[in-house]
Amino acid sequence: MNPVLTLDHLNVSFATNNGEVSAVSDLSLSITPGECVGIVGESGSGKSQTFLGAMGLLANNGTATGRVVFQGQDLLTLDRAALNKIRGDRMAMIFQDAGTSLTPHMRIGDQLIEVLTTHKGHSRQAARQRVLEVMESMRIPEIEKRLTQYPHEFSGGMRQRVMIAMALVCEPDLLIADEPTTALDVTVQAQILNLFRALKRHTKSAIVLITHDLGVVAGLCDRVAVMYAGRIVEEAPVADIFAAPKHPYTQGLLKCMPRLDQLLDAELDAIPGQPPNLQNLPNGCAFAERCVNANTRCHNERPALRELSSARRAACHLLEAA
Amino acid sequence: MLSFALKRLAIAAPTLFIIVSLSFFLMHTAPGGPFDAEANLEPQIIANLKAAYDLDKPLFQQYLIYLGKVAQGEFGPSIRYQDRSVTQLIATGLPVSLRIGLSAIFIAAMIGISLGITAALNQNKTTDYVVMGVAMTGIAVPSFVLAPLMTLIFGVILKLLPIATLEPGGSLARTFPAIAPLTPYILPIIALAIPQVAIISRLTRGAMIEVLRQNYIRTARAKGLAERRVVWRHALQAGLLPVVSYLGPAIAGIVTGAVVVETIFQLPGMGRFFVQGAINRDYPLVLGIVIIFATAVIAMNLIVDLLYGVLDPKVKAGD
Amino acid sequence: MALFQSQSDAQLKLMDAAVRMRGRSLWQDALERFRRNTAAMGGVIVLCLIALMSMIGPLISPYTLEDLSWEAIGIAPTMTNSHWFGTDDTGRDLWVLTWMGARVSLTIGVMTTIVAMSIGVIYGATAGYAGGRTGNAMMRFVDVLYALPLLFFIIILVTVFGRNIYLVFLAIGCVEWLTMARIVRGQTLSVKRKDYIEAALASGVRTGTIIRRHVIPNVIGPVIVYVTLLVPTNILVESYLSFLGLGVQEPLTSWGVLISRGANSLETAPWLLLIPATFLAITMFCFNFIGDGLRDALDPKDR
Numbered sequence: 001m002n003p004v005l006t007l008d009h010l011n012v013s014f015a016t017n018n019g020e021v022s023a024v025s026d027l028s029l030s031i032t033p034g035e036c037v038g039i040v041g042e043s044g045s046g047k048s049q050t051f052l053g054a055m056g057l058l059a060n061n062g063t064a065t066g067r068v069v070f071q072g073q074d075l076l077t078l079d080r081a082a083l084n085k086i087r088g089d090r091m092a093m094i095f096q097d098a099g100t101s102l103t104p105h106m107r108i109g110d111q112l113i114e115v116l117t118t119h120k121g122h123s124r125q126a127a128r129q130r131v132l133e134v135m136e137s138m139r140i141p142e143i144e145k146r147l148t149q150y151p152h153e154f155s156g157g158m159r160q161r162v163m164i165a166m167a168l169v170c171e172p173d174l175l176i177a178d179e180p181t182t183a184l185d186v187t188v189q190a191q192i193l194n195l196f197r198a199l200k201r202h203t204k205s206a207i208v209l210i211t212h213d214l215g216v217v218a219g220l221c222d223r224v225a226v227m228y229a230g231r232i233v234e235e236a237p238v239a240d241i242f243a244a245p246k247h248p249y250t251q252g253l254l255k256c257m258p259r260l261d262q263l264l265d266a267e268l269d270a271i272p273g274q275p276p277n278l279q280n281l282p283n284g285c286a287f288a289e290r291c292v293n294a295n296t297r298c299h300n301e302r303p304a305l306r307e308l309s310s311a312r313r314a315a316c317h318l319l320e321a322a
Numbered sequence: 323m324l325s326f327a328l329k330r331l332a333i334a335a336p337t338l339f340i341i342v343s344l345s346f347f348l349m350h351t352a353p354g355g356p357f358d359a360e361a362n363l364e365p366q367i368i369a370n371l372k373a374a375y376d377l378d379k380p381l382f383q384q385y386l387i388y389l390g391k392v393a394q395g396e397f398g399p400s401i402r403y404q405d406r407s408v409t410q411l412i413a414t415g416l417p418v419s420l421r422i423g424l425s426a427i428f429i430a431a432m433i434g435i436s437l438g439i440t441a442a443l444n445q446n447k448t449t450d451y452v453v454m455g456v457a458m459t460g461i462a463v464p465s466f467v468l469a470p471l472m473t474l475i476f477g478v479i480l481k482l483l484p485i486a487t488l489e490p491g492g493s494l495a496r497t498f499p500a501i502a503p504l505t506p507y508i509l510p511i512i513a514l515a516i517p518q519v520a521i522i523s524r525l526t527r528g529a530m531i532e533v534l535r536q537n538y539i540r541t542a543r544a545k546g547l548a549e550r551r552v553v554w555r556h557a558l559q560a561g562l563l564p565v566v567s568y569l570g571p572a573i574a575g576i577v578t579g580a581v582v583v584e585t586i587f588q589l590p591g592m593g594r595f596f597v598q599g600a601i602n603r604d605y606p607l608v609l610g611i612v613i614i615f616a617t618a619v620i621a622m623n624l625i626v627d628l629l630y631g632v633l634d635p636k637v638k639a640g641d
Numbered sequence: 642m643a644l645f646q647s648q649s650d651a652q653l654k655l656m657d658a659a660v661r662m663r664g665r666s667l668w669q670d671a672l673e674r675f676r677r678n679t680a681a682m683g684g685v686i687v688l689c690l691i692a693l694m695s696m697i698g699p700l701i702s703p704y705t706l707e708d709l710s711w712e713a714i715g716i717a718p719t720m721t722n723s724h725w726f727g728t729d730d731t732g733r734d735l736w737v738l739t740w741m742g743a744r745v746s747l748t749i750g751v752m753t754t755i756v757a758m759s760i761g762v763i764y765g766a767t768a769g770y771a772g773g774r775t776g777n778a779m780m781r782f783v784d785v786l787y788a789l790p791l792l793f794f795i796i797i798l799v800t801v802f803g804r805n806i807y808l809v810f811l812a813i814g815c816v817e818w819l820t821m822a823r824i825v826r827g828q829t830l831s832v833k834r835k836d837y838i839e840a841a842l843a844s845g846v847r848t849g850t851i852i853r854r855h856v857i858p859n860v861i862g863p864v865i866v867y868v869t870l871l872v873p874t875n876i877l878v879e880s881y882l883s884f885l886g887l888g889v890q891e892p893l894t895s896w897g898v899l900i901s902r903g904a905n906s907l908e909t910a911p912w913l914l915l916i917p918a919t920f921l922a923i924t925m926f927c928f929n930f931i932g933d934g935l936r937d938a939l940d941p942k943d944r
């Protein structure tokens with residue numbers, strides 16, 4: 001099957017007062033139609049910037065290079081108008097902080113309806129009908145009244161539902177969700193995750209789920225890519241990641257997760273040290289500083305992302321030796 | 323919305339009262355009186371004059387008398403222009419000042435906002451630098467420098483516009499008789515508007531740049547909306563909030579500017595009466611004008627508050 | 642209890658060290674950013690030159706403020722008889738007048754700003770620190786004063802108490818503190834609500850120390866920026882007053898006085914307006930560039 005999105009040697013960098021900061025380096029990844037891919041990493045690992053770059057949504061000082069092929073078109077070569085035909089319609093994004101990601105002075109209804117009038121050429125009436133349908137499926141109560149309200153009159157969870165509805169009205173082929181549950185209370189998080197599960201069952205959209213929470217990935221995704229310092233360090237089917245993590249960073253992440261079967265007073269194994277400074281990344285493996293097994297080669301030579309099996313890739317010298 | 327408006331009105335009324343009182347006592351604690359200049363007058367005549375203007379009564383009584391009159395829209399007789407009351411003077415001056423003041427603020431807002439948006443959308447490009455350079459010049463070159471220069475260029479050298487009169491004139495009026503009645507006002511309005519254009523365009527630029535960095539603008543772009551719609555529908559309303567709240571101070575700025583501009587162009591407006599009143603210690607005239615101007619500024623602030631409520635749904639819902 | 646004490650002491654020392662370290666590097670960063678801002682640095686240099694010339698300019702010229710050359714009335718700028726900026730309609734040398742005017746204008750700008758800053762900072766900090774009803778009432782009063790066109794207030798003050806240069810200082814200063822008070826109050830309020838202040842309070846740090854260590858460093862940035870913008874504003878206000886004949890009186894002179902006189906003879910002797918106006922405008926530019934530069938340097942996210 002042809003992939004819906006292929007990132008090919010994608011680089012994202014920002015020009016700052018203190019020089020160039022490289023947020024994403026040489027990243028390649030494919031997403032096939034209908035699958036759900038989790039992108040996992042700490043904040044600053046470049047997981048959000050990867051997809052903001054792909055959608056042409058970087059801040060003014062950011063640039064993306066490489067190729068971003070969406071259904072046969074390289075998005076990075078398109079002009080604004082051509083890009084606008086795709087984003088919001090065939091490719092949609094849900095943002096982390098729904099509180100600041102909705103326009104505060106526009107009614108919720110208008111913000112939803114404009115997506116359809118822009119992309120599908122619907123009349124306002126027809127668009128409204130479709131919006132009501134989607135909001136219904138998002139389990140938003142009192143929809144009619146809600147449409148005339150402003151974002152600040154919504155709770156955090158309700159705002160996130162609106163964000164999701166906004167991304168879904170055009171039935172996109174690819175849905176990118178950037179930390180959709182991070183800013184929410186635990187109970188609301190569960191509700192939103194259930195929505196995603198239902199979504200996965202009922203739509204044909206491919207979903208990219210960006211998160212720092214491996215727990216979220218476990219319940220939802222088919223495949224996981226782990227990012228560290230702007231690069232993918234490991235990529236595998238979700239079951240394999242949990243059963244047999246290959247990269248030391250992935251192993252570290254898994255050890256950080258609290259488990260019910262552990263003793264209460266058992267300490268969690270935090271990964272020692274800090275992620276590297278993106279302004280001057282080390283020549284070798286970016287994780288070497290924090291890796292207990294790192295050797296001289298790790299410090300001097302950057303490991304390539306190599307195939308371990310047909311579905312698995314990892315970037316680590318130690319795996320080669322073993 | 324109505325209760326919000328009433329609440330604002332409830333604050334505006336005492337504000338005006340405090341300003342009237344403050345100005346009154348300030349003017350009347352002054353050492354020396356309005357008749358000091360006429361030192362050769364006999365004491366009896368001065369006493370009579372003071373009685374005529376209630377200046378012989380205790381200060382607090384004068385205050386009460388004054389308040390009573392003001393409540394009826396009566397500001398007492400002018401001391402300098404002895405045959406006319408302050409109310410009459412204001413009635414002749416106010417239309418002139420209103421005409422140039424309101425036109426100036428309207429023009430300044432329109433031009434300033436457009437320039438600010440243009441600069442913001444071209445941040446750190448040539449257009450931005452040019453607009454901001456012009457704006458900086460507008461702030462750095464005060465109206466009392468600009469006005470004489472414009473008079474010299476457009477009035478004296480080019481003879482396009484009439485100067486120092488309210489009569490139409492100049493070649494512009496002869497070429498386009500339709501706009502002839504406007505010609506005497508053009509230079510004063512421009513002189514008054516330019517500093518405000520400069521301030522408003524800088525404000526708009528800053529606010530728009532801030533707004534364009536917001537998350538919801540990213541959302542709007544992610545939705546695939548045309549850049550035009552992103553700017554006009556999603557950004558502008560929030561970007562205008564600081565400009566709207568500046569309109570109150572802007573009116574104050576226009577009023578002070580009017581004092582200078584009316585003096586330079588010798589227009590018989592409120593500002594000129596005010597300066598002459600101040601120089602002549604014509605208390606009733608100065609007080610009357612202060613009250614009118616303060617009312618104008620307070621009224622503008624009230625309008626601004628209401629406008630703010632319309633633009634920002636959170637204000638409408640909240641307090 | 643003793644254990645508690647020593648523990649909190651140690652914590653305090655750590656916090657202090659952290660604050661000082663952070664404080665120093667913040668200011669160093671800001672200075673570095675400011676230095677790299679060409680417009681702002683240019684502003685500083687030009688402004689220093691103007692200030693220097695206001696001190697030595699009149700000394701260089703062979704003429705003084707009192708010299709009225711009857712044989713050289715209203716002559717254009719020339720090199721021949723050392724009237725570098727020409728003379729005015731009474732034969733006074735404009736070079737001398739301009740630099741003497743610069744002295745008065747700059748002094749007034751700085752003095753009035755000091756007055757305004759003192760009142761504004763004390764008033765705003767009190768209102769912010771007091772908070773609640775008192776603070777609100779204090780700010781209500783500021784709102785009331787805001788409704789009055791400022792120049793009017795100054796004109797009333799000057800009218801009432803006579804036209805005296807010290808009074809002009811006071812009058813402008815007494816009126817231009819409002820915005821400063823608002824800024825300081827806003828900053829104080831927001832600092833007061835910060836977690837680290839609560840932490841400091843909770844661990845028993847004295848109020849004086851909190852104000853010195855935490856409140857002042859946070860308030861000082863916006864105050865400095867506003868001060869650099871207030872100086873030119875006040876120079877302009879004085880010019881307005883002088884232009885209307887209510888400010889500096891002869892034989893003292895200021896740029897406003899010179900411009901006012903120059904405006905009257907614009908057709909015959911344009912340099913009388915253009916030269917002082919140019920220096921006034923340059924000064925305005927410099928202060929604005931410096932102000933913008935400082936703001937960008939102190940608040941880098943604003944770029």
